[in-house]
Amino acid sequence: MDLALSAEAVTYRDQLRAWVSEHLPEQWRDVPVGTGDDEAYVAMRREWGRMLHRGGWLAPHWPVARGGRGLGVDAQLAFLDVLVAAGAPEQMNTNGMGIFAPALMAFGTEAQQDRYLGPMLAHDDIWCQGFSEPGAGSDLAGLATRAVPDGDRFVVSGQKVWTSYALFAQRCYLMVRVAGVPDGVTMVVLHMDRPGVTVRPLRNITGTSEFCEVFLDEVTVDADDVVGGIGDGWRVATYALARERSTGLAQRALQLSRELELMNARLHRDGHADDVLVDAFVRSRAVDSTVRRVLATVAD
Ligand SMILES: Cc1cc2nc3c(=O)[nH]c(=O)nc-3n(C[C@H](O)[C@H](O)[C@H](O)COP(=O)(O)OP(=O)(O)OC[C@H]3O[C@@H](n4cnc5c(N)ncnc54)[C@H](O)[C@@H]3O)c2cc1C
Structure with missing residues (x-):
């Protein structure tokens, strides 16, 4: 694929550049990454994401029906170039939009995409990634978080670690092992406000707490929140x-x-x-x- 900008991406880039120079608050320019008070920093990034969303600038490469502009990935790179050149903060929901959304569009049902993509783009739902565990980092295949089938739901118990921004997240794309199924590694959507979810921030050397531990104690996950099929987690x-x-x-x-x-x-x-x-x-x-x-x- 050729990553030179298409004519549409050039138009998008130029319009975005003009919009950013008018709308990006001066005090938000060149704030060092990951510094300052966590809550204020996250609030700024979330509000910036909301502003970009309201302006119609986020995810230009997403389909129009999903809130994007139906442009190529070259437009998304132009988006990054313009924002970084302006010293703009990273919008908050890169974990959801940049990592999980493409997988949801490829493997999720229409109902799942309807349910999750809009609030993700609007920065109403912040997403985190629940992969790493205390005994499963590089060796993710050793993950031990268990999901026990129980009618039209699963009961999930285990622990995740290094979960970026879990403290601020409403949703988590979570890798679990479904009990009783050989090769049962499965991706599910966890609602962070369910009973049994405990998030503990890990303070790092800079004094901030991007990383968290997430403890799951018999948390309910709905069966229709399995993304792909049971056992499709790796894919x-x-x-x-x-x-x-x-x-x-x-x-x-x-x-x-x-x-x-x-x-x-x-x-x-x-x-x-x-x-x-x-x-x-x-x-x-x-x-x-x-x-x-x-x-x-x-x-x-
Ligand atoms: C900025 C950042 C954000 C992150 N955010 C998230 C997140 O949101 N969600 C999430 O789930 N995870 C997240 N992670 C975790 C990350 O993706 C890795 O899974 C995790 O850091 C690796 O696991 P570990 O720390 O247990 O290290 P280990 O797996 O214990 O590795 C420690 C060291 O041993 C080496 N090593 C491991 N196995 C072998 C081997 N077989 N042979 C030789 N060397 C080996 C590794 O290369 C490494 O140097 C994040 C990490 C970073 C740095």
């Missing part, structure tokens, strides 16, 4: 993760390049370039190029 997860490693990372790599440039400018007002920062900058550009190449291979 759904690898599809979603291919997207995580593409557009999501492109935004982070672009933001990192910009922060390194700003840092260098602050340190060296005479225009001198710091070797360490230049090295990090080149690496961040290499990551950006790599994820664009990955995107070209996974884009439909």
Whole structure:
């Protein structure tokens, strides 16, 4: 696939750039990633997502029927380029929109897509990812969270860890092992407000708490919240993760390049370039190029 911008993507990019320069509040520009008070930071990102949604700018590559513009993935990359160049914060729901939504569109039922995609785009539902466990990180195949079938529902117990923004999330795409089914790894949608869900933030070295532990104690998941079929969890997860490693990372790599440039400018007002920062900058550009190449291979 050719990632050069189509004429439609160029028009979209130029209109978005004009809109951002008019609507992005000055105090939201170049806020360092993941700093400051968590709640205020998340609230800013959520409100920015809502503003972009109301303006009709989010997810230009989604189908029109789902709230997008029906453009190509080149328009989504243009979106990231414009926002990062303006120093805009990352909108809040990248986990849902960037990672899970493509899998939901590929494997979810029409009813599931109707139920979840609209509130996700509007930033009414913030999503988190429930994959990693204390005994299952790189070795995700060791996941032990159990879902026991019980009529038209499952009863889920277990523990997740490193769950980004779980403290603020309304929904979680959760990998479970269905009891009594060989190879029963399955993707389900968890409603975070159900009884039995406990979220504990993990404070990291910067003093913020993006990561959380999520404890699940006999939590009910509805049977019609299984995405794909029972035992299809790997297929759904690898599809979603291919997207995580593409557009999501492109935004982070672009933001990192910009922060390194700003840092260098602050340190060296005479225009001198710091070797360490230049090295990090080149690496961040290499990551950006790599994820664009990955995107070209996974884009439909
Ligand atoms: C910024 C960030 C956000 C994240 N957000 C989420 C999230 O929202 N939801 C979620 O579910 N997870 C999330 N994760 C977790 C992440 O995706 C990984 O699953 C997790 O970090 C890896 O598991 P672990 O920490 O237990 O490390 P381990 O799996 O214990 O690995 C520790 C080290 O051992 C190495 N290692 C492991 N196995 C082998 C092997 N067989 N051979 C050689 N070396 C090996 C690894 O490369 C690593 O260096 C996030 C991680 C990061 C960094």
